[in-house]
Amino acid sequence: MGYVEIEVRAKTVDLAVEAAMQELGVESREQLSVEVIQEPVKGFLGIGGQDAVVRVKRRQGRRRSRSRRKGGSKQATAAQSRGNRRREGTKSAKNRPDRRRAKPAPASSKTPKRTERPVSDDRPEADIEEQARVVEDFLTGLVDAYGLEGSVGVTWDDGVILADVGGEQTEALVGARGATMIAIHELTRTVLQRHTREPARxxxxxxxxxxxxxxxxxxxxxxxxxQLMAEGGEIMLEPMSASDRKVIHDVAAAHEGVTSYSEGESPGRYVVLSRVAAEDSNSEEE
Incomplete structure (x- = not known):
């Protein structure tokens, strides 16, 4: 009995097995012998993750040979016994009493009533000082979890929490074009939302x-x-995050004869700069 063995790497064990099935041309997982070499490890914000590795064996099927036997007397005996069984079954059927199917049980006409309970929000009301402590504790734990040397400073001004993570090693938390930092920002906002009903910006x-x-x-x-003031018309910028778009809107608002607005849906939302009359200039801030 021969085997075909391959190793496949994927995000999860199931995806690795599915890829192996496609490569081996197998329709059922039962035809495979799967050995997990490495379990997948989830990273944090795209860092430190590992794929699953499986070793898959396909067992080659063994052909079965059927031998035909000649024997007229045995075939005749078998046919005679089958005929006797049919006749006996007919006789026994005639002697059976008539069977009647029971009527199905009547369905209940009463439908259960659904009771809707109001969802209570048990999150406490926290002032901005307490929310700032939540942000500081979370970001400090995040830096420590990565084993990085850095400092976390949190202040607040006019209802806005300002968090600053400093240190050369903390640049690893920025990511390409700030992608990791944006994810950490959203994660921190989620932590705030779980701690208070009205989280601050x-x-x-x-x-x-x-x-x-x-x-x-x-x-x-x-x-x-x-360029817009010299040539006129409109200029459409590339898709940006909400914080980047706000910077563009703020700059446009400081110029007369220029307006800005956003179009599209996230993550493809972008800013459009347009030249207008000075008295009609305004900007859409987000």
């Missing part, structure tokens, strides 16, 4: 990336507005 900066990003976007927007 949150601004997060890691390793100074948000500040550098705002400066670069401000220069970029100024250049586009200068």
């Amino acid at each position: 949150l601004r997060l900066d890691i390793a100074g990336y948000a500040q550098r990003r705002r400066q670069a976007l401000t220069i970029y927007a100024e250049q586009l507005i200068e």
Whole structure:
């Protein structure tokens, strides 16, 4: 009996087995022998994850050979016995009493009533100082969980929590074009929402990336507005996050004769800069 063996890597064990089935041309998982070499490990925000690795064997089927036997006397005996069984079955059927099917039980006419209970919000009301402590504790635990050396500073101003994660090693939490930092921002907001009914607005900066990003976007927007004033018309920017779009809107609002607005759905939402009459200029801020 021969075997065909392969190793497959995928996000989960089930996906790895499905890929092996397609590669081996197998329709049923029962035809395979699966050995898990490595269980998948989930990373945090896309960092530190590992795929599952399985070793899959396909057992080659063994052909069965059927031998035909000649024997007229045995075939005749078998046919005679089958005929006797049919006749006996006919006789016994005639002697059986008539069977009647019972009437199905009547269905209940009463339908159960659904009682809707009001959902109570048991989250406490926390002031901005307490919310700032929640943010600081979460971000400090996050930095420690990664084993990074860094500091977490949290302040608040005009109802907005300002969180700053500093340190050279914390740049690992920024990610490509700030993708990881955006994910951490959303995760921190979720933690706030679970601790209080009315969470405050949150601004997060890691390793100074948000500040550098705002400066670069401000220069970029100024250049586009200068081009717009010279050529007229409209300029459509690339899709941006909500915080980046706000920087563009703020820059446009500081210029007369320029308006800005956002179009599209996240994550493909983008800003459009348009030249208008000075008295009609306004910007849509988010």
